[in-house]
Amino acid sequence: MEKIRLARAGLTVSKLGFGSIPIQRLSEDEEAIAVITRCLDLGVTFLDSANAYTTSEGRIGKAIRGHRQGLVLATKSGAQKADLLQEQLELSLKQFGVDTIDLYQVHNISDLDFLAQVVDPKGLMTVLEEAKRAGKIRHIGFSSHNLDVAKEAVKSERFETIMFPFNFIVPEPAEELFPLCRKHSVDFIAMKPLEGGMLDNVAIALKYLFQFPIAVMVGIEQVHEIDEIMQVLEGPLQMTEEEKREMQRLKDELGTRFCRRCDYCQPCPEEIQISWVMQTPSLMNRLPRKGFVKGRMGARLEKALDCTKCGECEEKCPYHLPIRDIIEEYTNLYKEELRKYQEESARSE
Ligand code: SF4
Ligand code: SF4
Structure with a gap:
């Protein structure tokens, strides 16, 4: 060593x-x-x-x-x-x-x-x-x-x-x-x-x-x-x-929107688990669709829909991440995944 x-x-x-x-x-x-x-x-x-x-x-x-x-x-x-x-x-x-x-x-x-x-x-x-x-x-x-x-x-x-x-x-x-x-x-x-x-x-x-x-x-x-x-x-x-x-590819992909999971943006008045929400794309890629939308991550994203865009979190984030925009984007990803999951479920019934 x-x-x-x-x-x-x-x-x-x-x-x-x-x-x-x-x-x-x-x-x-x-x-x-x-x-x-x-x-x-x-x-x-x-x-x-x-x-x-x-x-x-x-x-x-x-x-x-x-x-x-x-x-x-x-x-x-x-x-x-x-x-x-x-x-x-x-x-x-x-x-x-x-x-x-x-x-x-x-x-x-x-x-x-x-x-x-x-x-x-x-x-x-x-x-x-x-x-x-x-x-x-x-x-x-x-x-x-x-x-x-x-x-x-x-x-x-x-x-x-x-x-x-x-x-x-x-x-x-x-x-x-x-x-x-x-x-x-x-x-x-x-x-x-x-x-x-x-x-x-x-x-x-x-x-x-x-x-x-x-x-x-x-x-x-x-x-x-x-x-x-x-x-x-x-x-x-x-x-x-x-x-x-x-x-280089990872740097380009993660770029300036990279959440360090430090949780300094907490507490959120709406009790949104921001650092979890920030991991949406990575978890979405790794979990099966049902596990993603119906598991704990789905529950966190459901809660993130309550975001009022108050901006308190951004004031506290030491990395100046555009948290509100990212939450909006990721909750939209979630809604799309949920829609696909519901369609698949309906077809299989
Ligand atoms: S902008 Fe949204 S996530 Fe950030 S503190 Fe306000 S409610 Fe919470
Ligand atoms: S303060 Fe910024 S970097 Fe830290 S968890 Fe919150 S969003 Fe991520």
Whole structure:
């Protein structure tokens, strides 16, 4: 497993990191432990979680018991008050079952007000710096989905690492953040390399990212997923001409309407599950027509017909997606599929 050095923090980590959002979905701790153990066996030494990821810290804690040495543990808190931040930090230590967390990150600095709240001389950073002096954490980083805010946070030079979405569909960080990170000695950790499963060509997604000198945090839920990833990483990392063409095709297809499934557009006053609705074409292609229109996705799209076009979601979307137009287009796709399904049903009766 290729290693990379997070220079400012002085940490050496596996270039492939274990992202632990997906293991929350597993119903049993044992299933999650099996996945994490397989990753450790294959040489993954960098594991990331967050207070917000429900069972994930505890599951990592159980999986690494007795194997802590050589691992770099990272987690995050989005607490906006000092006492809550302190409480969540202590909880992370307890759930991981460790005395020290290697990298503690401020979770999702989404606007400049929150950034100011963190870096203010009497702000949240004082809690983290005190925890660092006490040996409870070793290094301080942050995550964000907002490019402009992330740039300011990097420039503040208060953080040692940044975790930010990066993949071939959203290549902006390479152009806009990497030079800034170099200038201010902040190490870059890519998140959402597969866009939560929307980029199903794992080989292309990883080959693209592994050309950069960065750590790549991949959300992994199943043992077969890490095995597939390792197959890619053990082969030639140079993209073939065919893969380059396929990458371009995917970029053109997904383009600027690509939903990152971050759910920052929530809550919707009409309770529309926007990030699900945004996946309509992909699910429509993968599910049988009946399963699509009569299953959970159909129910979500039925609800999306209630969209009032109020625009609240678009104000919150960090990627400025034209959500209202996309919802209209996708609900029309749904109505067309429903009509075809009803015709087919009528014919077969
Ligand atoms: S525009 Fe539609 S989807 Fe967006 S917040 Fe308003 S009702 Fe919800
Ligand atoms: S529409 Fe925007 S805010 Fe909502 S989930 Fe997608 S990318 Fe995130």
